[in-house]
Amino acid sequence: MLWLGVTPMPSLMIVSHSPPPLRCLLHRLASQFRTEDIAVASRLRLLWHQQLNNFDFSDVLDFLTELVEHSIVTEESLDLSETLEPFFSASSNARQLIEEFIASKPIFRSNYSVSWASGDSKDDPHTSSRPYPNKRRLCALINVMHVPGFNPRMGSSKDVETIKELFGKKLGYKIMELHDPGLREYDKFVQDLQTTIKNDGCDLFLFIMMSHGKGKKCLLSDGNKLYYIQDIVMRFLNGCLQDKPKLFLLQFCRGEAILKAPQPRNLAYDGPDDDKTSIDTEDIYVLHSTFPGFRSIRDPQSGTWFIQEFCKVLQKSDHSTEFMTLKRTVIHNLTSRREPYYDEQGKEMDVRQTPTGCMDTLHRPLLLKPQD
Numbered sequence: 001m002l003w004l005g006v007t008p009m010p011s012l013m014i015v016s017h018s019p020p021p022l023r024c025l026l027h028r029l030a031s032q033f034r035t036e037d038i039a040v041a042s043r044l045r046l047l048w049h050q051q052l053n054n055f056d057f058s059d060v061l062d063f064l065t066e067l068v069e070h071s072i073v074t075e076e077s078l079d080l081s082e083t084l085e086p087f088f089s090a091s092s093n094a095r096q097l098i099e100e101f102i103a104s105k106p107i108f109r110s111n112y113s114v115s116w117a118s119g120d121s122k123d124d125p126h127t128s129s130r131p132y133p134n135k136r137r138l139c140a141l142i143n144v145m146h147v148p149g150f151n152p153r154m155g156s157s158k159d160v161e162t163i164k165e166l167f168g169k170k171l172g173y174k175i176m177e178l179h180d181p182g183l184r185e186y187d188k189f190v191q192d193l194q195t196t197i198k199n200d201g202c203d204l205f206l207f208i209m210m211s212h213g214k215g216k217k218c219l220l221s222d223g224n225k226l227y228y229i230q231d232i233v234m235r236f237l238n239g240c241l242q243d244k245p246k247l248f249l250l251q252f253c254r255g256e257a258i259l260k261a262p263q264p265r266n267l268a269y270d271g272p273d274d275d276k277t278s279i280d281t282e283d284i285y286v287l288h289s290t291f292p293g294f295r296s297i298r299d300p301q302s303g304t305w306f307i308q309e310f311c312k313v314l315q316k317s318d319h320s321t322e323f324m325t326l327k328r329t330v331i332h333n334l335t336s337r338r339e340p341y342y343d344e345q346g347k348e349m350d351v352r353q354t355p356t357g358c359m360d361t362l363h364r365p366l367l368l369k370p371q372d
Helices: 022-030 036-040 042-051 060-069 092-104 156-170 183-200 228-236 305-316 323-336
Strands: 137-143 174-179 204-210 217-219 225-227 246-251 284-288 297-299 339-342 348-351 356-358
Touching: 022 060, 022 092, 137 156, 137 183, 156 174, 156 204, 156 305, 174 183, 183 228, 204 228, 225 228, 228 246, 228 284, 246 305, 297 305, 305 323
Parallel strands: 137 174, 137 204, 204 246, 246 284
Antiparallel strands: 217 225, 284 356, 339 348
16 A cells, blocks of 8 residues: 645744845745735735645745745746735835845846856855855754654655765764654754754754654654744754754655656555744755645655655765755656555555745755765
8 A cells, every 4th residue: 555655934034135035035025914915915816726726825925935936926027026016005015125126136046156256255154156165064863753643654764774874974964863752852852953053063954854744744753743934944043053054854744635647556655634033044945845735755665755866866966066956856856756556545546746945045055965
């Protein structure tokens, strides 16, 4: 048998470097609105229900991010202000934020060069063409195999083995791992991570979370839930990793739907069923194992598609391959992959999986392999 495997975001007080990337603009816009503002804007509601396939967005930031993911809003089309026009009537600051963004005419690089650009300063930590330093590399690895009310996540130990072999032995990351934590153990682990970062320093932080989940939350072994933004990402935006790249790989289901391919093996699924805050919102990237609303596939023998593919692509890459290139390769490979699956009613279908990135505020090339 194959197994396929929110609370509102607080408004943000953001301090970013000029010109602000599109993702930072989305954070700024989201802080101007309530979640209900999506529902009252008729044109946005039309986009929500028709172009975004009825996915359940729980906050404005999530909605705006999906507009970018679906290329409904891009850097090139933003100056038309057409898609975001309904926001203008809801906030007097929204138009000003967008107009300031347009006036700055930022330059976005889809393929970064790892060589020095003319005029770059080695002392400027925000130089966009120079890769992030990555000498001190820390990987936090959490694997939740047992969750009350769910089948054990068989195959996840294979993911742990692959991650430790690649990142620990081959790439020289310091690995701190936690298995089957409850909420108390998770909180203690986060504190230990922050202490290690403070005492030992960290140039590149990689956080890998593997569990059952649904939507914006994943589950712990005591049944408690973690919301990926508030309880995972934001725990490391308190300044302890200021100006350091923070990469989050999240392996859990985001809904009940199965992404059918355009037939049997034993796969599993990882799922079930207004104070302003000043935080470090830069140098982040969150890569989800699957698209919102869909399950994330796991093979009980070989591990999850997402973790195994990510490690395979990284291992085959050279040391100058930038993270965004790796990400695109992983997405392409998994989107192209097809596997047979029998659902709970015994109906046969081909399935596939599409990883999805979000919260992208990286402004320099990110290299995961050591450059020593």
